[in-house]
Amino acid sequence: MEEIKINTDYITLDQFLKYVGIVETGGQGKQMILDGLIKVNGNIELKRGKKLRKNDIVNAMGKEYIIK
Template identity: 65%
Template sequence: MEEIRIDTEFIKLDQFLKHCGIAQTGGQAKMMIADGMVKVNNQVALERGKKIRKNDKVEIDDQYLFVVV
């Protein structure tokens, strides 16, 4: 589990994927989300604008696990 620090109240899911280096572009992040590859707090997230806040856990394709601090 890798910790990702944010300095704002929240970050949108598609921006988070770019911030942590999983997606290179917004389009790539959008496709990953639409394909159901991303879970937030153990639930599949299909909204690219979903707000990610501190203490949320983001899992990508059962390979990467991030916790927001």
């Protein structure tokens, strides 16, 4: 599990995907989310504006990330 540090109260899911380099554009992130390829805390997440906060766990592209 990779720890991702953020300096704000939250980061949105689509911003997170760009921040960690999973996608290069917001459009790619949106499509991955709509295709049901991203899990947040074990559940498929379909909202790109989902607010990720500290200790949330994101599964994407076979990797697991925790927000710190």
